[in-house]
Amino acid sequence: MSDDLFSFVADELERCTPLDRLEARGTLRIVLKNSGLDPQSVTHRQFCVILGSVAPDELESRGVVAAQAICVALIAKVQSEPADRWKSGRDVDEIFDRLAGN
Amino acid sequence: MLDGAWIGQLLAAIFYLIVGVRLARLAFHTREPPERLLSNLFIFTGISYVLYIVPLVVTIEALWAPFNFAGRVSYIPAPIFIALFTREVFRRQSRLSTCMIYATSALLVVGVGGSALVGDWEGFSLGNPFFWCEWVGYTVPFAWAGLEAFAQYRSSLRRQRLGLCGRIVCNRLLLWASFGAVQVVVSIVLLCMYADFEANNAFSASFDVLAGALELISIALIGLVFFPPRFYQKLVTGTDDGMRGEKES
Numbered sequence: 001m002s003d004d005l006f007s008f009v010a011d012e013l014e015r016c017t018p019l020d021r022l023e024a025r026g027t028l029r030i031v032l033k034n035s036g037l038d039p040q041s042v043t044h045r046q047f048c049v050i051l052g053s054v055a056p057d058e059l060e061s062r063g064v065v066a067a068q069a070i071c072v073a074l075i076a077k078v079q080s081e082p083a084d085r086w087k088s089g090r091d092v093d094e095i096f097d098r099l100a101g102n
Numbered sequence: 103m104l105d106g107a108w109i110g111q112l113l114a115a116i117f118y119l120i121v122g123v124r125l126a127r128l129a130f131h132t133r134e135p136p137e138r139l140l141s142n143l144f145i146f147t148g149i150s151y152v153l154y155i156v157p158l159v160v161t162i163e164a165l166w167a168p169f170n171f172a173g174r175v176s177y178i179p180a181p182i183f184i185a186l187f188t189r190e191v192f193r194r195q196s197r198l199s200t201c202m203i204y205a206t207s208a209l210l211v212v213g214v215g216g217s218a219l220v221g222d223w224e225g226f227s228l229g230n231p232f233f234w235c236e237w238v239g240y241t242v243p244f245a246w247a248g249l250e251a252f253a254q255y256r257s258s259l260r261r262q263r264l265g266l267c268g269r270i271v272c273n274r275l276l277l278w279a280s281f282g283a284v285q286v287v288v289s290i291v292l293l294c295m296y297a298d299f300e301a302n303n304a305f306s307a308s309f310d311v312l313a314g315a316l317e318l319i320s321i322a323l324i325g326l327v328f329f330p331p332r333f334y335q336k337l338v339t340g341t342d343d344g345m346r347g348e349k350e351s
Contacts (some may be wrong), residue, residue, distance in 0.1 A: 035261060037257070049265065092192065098331055099128070101128065
């Protein structure tokens with residue numbers, strides 16, 4: 001059982017595509033980096049957004065067929081899990097939003 | 103020192119104490135470490151500034167060195183708290199950041215304690231190796247905070263394009279990075295100021311003005327981070343409802 005959100009999505013991606021473990025994790029890391037996110041602190045909501053926007057193109061560029069559909073399935077999978085299932089790092093944006101009393 | 107410089111320093115002290123108390127109230131409600139750490143940073147900075155003011159207003163020369171020393175001692179926690187905040191927010195799982203906090207704390211304690219042991223209570227003497235321990239101890243945490251915040255600001259621009267981060271938060275990260283950078287410049291100016299003091303046995307008015315101007319910039323940056331006026335939020339977000347206008351979450 002995956003102990004963090006990143007590993008959970010990477011395992012699912014490996015299961016649904018011809019990518020091996022290293023490729024799946026590497027691709028996800030690139031997607032996160034290009035989106036300004038960190039594998040250790042990415043949240044549920046952020047993962048769903050990038051799976052719906054950045055990830056399909058990145059997967060297609062690696063020869064994954066039906067990348068869009070796979071990403072939709074991954075979003076559904078992530079959303080079906082409770083948000084507090086994984087321990088994640090601090091959300092920097094949320095902290096800096098809160099500090100001004102918002 | 104310039105006549106009346108203490109008034110500016112007193113206002114800065116009051117400002118930092120207000121920010122500290124406001125963050126303490128926020129921390130009381132949220133029970134989150136980042137605001138608690140920042141609250142401590144600003145409260146200790148404010149207390150230290152108040153102690154530094156005493157030698158500027160009291161004419162009894164015998165009190166100058168003890169109050170300057172008390173100011174130095176009460177400032178020791180401030181750089182440690184900003185380093186703790188940086189680790190908590192930006193590098194939570196990094197061992198290197200924990201080492202950075204221990205190193206900073208050790209440098210500050212050795213610097214202040216060591217210079218007192220050799221009789222340099224005010225810490226103005228650049229020839230004293232303990233001065234450099236203290237200087238590095240209070241400069242590096244702010245440089246680190248600035249660099250981490252700037253790196254995070256660059257990432258936040260990418261998140262902003264995806265609608266994951268509001269413009270006002272992006273801007274706040276840039277302001278925090280700028281605050282760290284200004285504090286490093288202040289440290290460098292203090293270095294020049296002390297060198298000048300050693301050479302001429304008096305503080306130069308131009309360094310006083312420069313340090314004051316940098317203090318004002320710091321206050322403005324902190325004000326925009328923690329008390330952003332509505333017009334500024336509107337300017338950054340480009341919406342009438344600056345606070346919520348472009349915020350997705």
